[in-house]
Amino acid sequence: MTTIINVPHSLEDKSFEQVLDQVAPLPLDEKIIVDTRHARWASPYGLTALLALAQSRAERPVLYVPEAENVSSYWSRMDFFKHAAELYDLQGRVRTAKAAETSVLLEVTSISKSDDVHIVVDKIQQRAQEALVKNLNLDAKVTMRFTMALSEVCQNIVEHAGRGGWVAVQTYTWRVRLGGRKVVVIAVCDPGIGFRQSLESAPGFQKRDRWDDGQALEETVMRGASRFRDPGRGQGLAGVRKFVGTWDGKLSIRSGTARIAVLPKGDWDEDEPLVEDLSYFPGAQVQITIPERVA
Amino acid sequence: MINHIDVSSMLRKSVCELYSNLVTRPTGAAVRCEIEQELDRIGDRALTVIDFSHVGLLDFSCADEIVAKLLLQYVSVDAPRREVYFVFRGISESHMDAIEAVLERHKLALVTQRADGESRLVGIVDVDERRAWEIISQLGAGVGADVADAAGISCEAADRTLDTLWRRRLVIRHDSGYVAVGSATAPAPSVRLDA
Numbered sequence: 001m002t003t004i005i006n007v008p009h010s011l012e013d014k015s016f017e018q019v020l021d022q023v024a025p026l027p028l029d030e031k032i033i034v035d036t037r038h039a040r041w042a043s044p045y046g047l048t049a050l051l052a053l054a055q056s057r058a059e060r061p062v063l064y065v066p067e068a069e070n071v072s073s074y075w076s077r078m079d080f081f082k083h084a085a086e087l088y089d090l091q092g093r094v095r096t097a098k099a100a101e102t103s104v105l106l107e108v109t110s111i112s113k114s115d116d117v118h119i120v121v122d123k124i125q126q127r128a129q130e131a132l133v134k135n136l137n138l139d140a141k142v143t144m145r146f147t148m149a150l151s152e153v154c155q156n157i158v159e160h161a162g163r164g165g166w167v168a169v170q171t172y173t174w175r176v177r178l179g180g181r182k183v184v185v186i187a188v189c190d191p192g193i194g195f196r197q198s199l200e201s202a203p204g205f206q207k208r209d210r211w212d213d214g215q216a217l218e219e220t221v222m223r224g225a226s227r228f229r230d231p232g233r234g235q236g237l238a239g240v241r242k243f244v245g246t247w248d249g250k251l252s253i254r255s256g257t258a259r260i261a262v263l264p265k266g267d268w269d270e271d272e273p274l275v276e277d278l279s280y281f282p283g284a285q286v287q288i289t290i291p292e293r294v295a
Numbered sequence: 296m297i298n299h300i301d302v303s304s305m306l307r308k309s310v311c312e313l314y315s316n317l318v319t320r321p322t323g324a325a326v327r328c329e330i331e332q333e334l335d336r337i338g339d340r341a342l343t344v345i346d347f348s349h350v351g352l353l354d355f356s357c358a359d360e361i362v363a364k365l366l367l368q369y370v371s372v373d374a375p376r377r378e379v380y381f382v383f384r385g386i387s388e389s390h391m392d393a394i395e396a397v398l399e400r401h402k403l404a405l406v407t408q409r410a411d412g413e414s415r416l417v418g419i420v421d422v423d424e425r426r427a428w429e430i431i432s433q434l435g436a437g438v439g440a441d442v443a444d445a446a447g448i449s450c451e452a453a454d455r456t457l458d459t460l461w462r463r464r465l466v467i468r469h470d471s472g473y474v475a476v477g478s479a480t481a482p483a484p485s486v487r488l489d490a
Binding site: 114115117118121122125141145151152155158159231232233235236239242 | 314316318351353355359363364389392393397400401
């Protein structure tokens with residue numbers, strides 16, 4: 001049996017839940033067709049999560065590519081199809097990338113080993129200064145901190161996921177929220193073991209009365225827990241939280257059936273700090289959003 | 296004798312000729328091993344400048360591997376590996392974010408030095424330790440009585456604090472007195488530890 005998974009017109013972290021609601025009940029070996037034909041827009045989270053979705057399936061899925069020329073061309077520019085071709089059977093016309101897109105800070109990039117993180121950091125440093133300082137009016141100090149945050153979230157894949165994942169970074173203008181302000185968004189998605197299973201692999205780990213994906217996220221993100229006994233572990237995400245707080249940004253991490261968010265001080269986002277009972281999706285999906293600074 | 300270790304060179308030597316950023320835990324561990332080998336060649340008593348001037352980015356994982364784990368081996372109140380003192384140079388603001396976080400996590404402290412020679416004590420130190428270090432630093436060298444006079448505390452208390460600072464390798468025990476670690480590497484006349 002084959003099931004068609006309808007992808008919403010606008011594919012970002014929240015609307016990707018509609019995709020997972022359709023996929024989660026299906027057996028892993030059931031054939032799926034991911035239908036993006038009517039997609040009009042996708043965030044870095046949407047693109048990296050689509051790749052992680054294919055990785056999570058036992059049966060190689062089919063992807064109907066977007067019909068709109070500008071969408072297909074943009075996804076090409078983001079290197080999405082380059083990676084998708086290895087994970088999906090692509091059906092439909094893939095358009096080639098048009099002129100260089102300046103909003104792309106980092107194309108969809110595979111992360112599976114330490115060297116990949118070095119490559120990502122080198123690449124982003126060259127492009128981040130102009131995007132963050134000129135376009136988002138952020139202080140020059142932000143560039144190094146931004147790159148540090150990116151490095152740490154990428155390392156979570158290498159250290160904890162148990163399999164490869166994806167990262168992408170882009171700036172864009174939020175038309176609805178933030179009154180048209182620009183944002184820079186980092187998305188890092190993997191279909192690995194996720195936060196709960198990672199913590200459960202710690203030596204001497206004991207389950208509590210209430211132990212689930214939400215608890216695992218709280219322990220890791222808010223209290224710096226790690227599967228390693230080394231007290232130096234767990235600092236990366238604490239550093240990312242601090243960075244996000246300093247720049248009035250937002251950090252959200254989804255793992256298993258829960259999503260935790262470190263919310264901005266400003267009122268530009270109305271997300272819940274912790275959302276549970278979501279449709280199951282393996283691994284971890286991280287999104288960092290830093291908004292343009294306004295006077 | 297004062298030794299100089301360029302961390303960027305250690306990175307290129309141990310990990311990859313092309314890298315200039317200290318990111319990822321395996322990279323940090325490899326660089327620390329290289330530094331430790333260098334320290335093994337230096338001898339049992341040494342003052343070493345760890346220079347980050349040519350390092351682009353230092354992330355938390357690397358700071359933990361290079362700075363915290365290095366200090367934990369050589370700077371311990373109980374049983375330090377050898378009598379090795381460190382001064383950290385070329386520390387940028389973003390390096391400092393990562394370094395301060397790992398020092399706090401492990402309750403460690405270190406001395407940084409700016410290009411103009413000004414030294415600063417960074418990390419977890421109590422009020423008495425900081426005051427004693429600053430007094431010795433201003434004097435260039437001193438004994439417990441100097442700290443006691445300047446701080447208005449007993450000689451016993453001053454001696455105890457200086458002994459703690461020495462065990463944490465934040466001051467150098469030299470002849471019958473102490474020298475602040477940063478003073479010994481300032482552009483002014485330096486101290487020979489093996490004298």
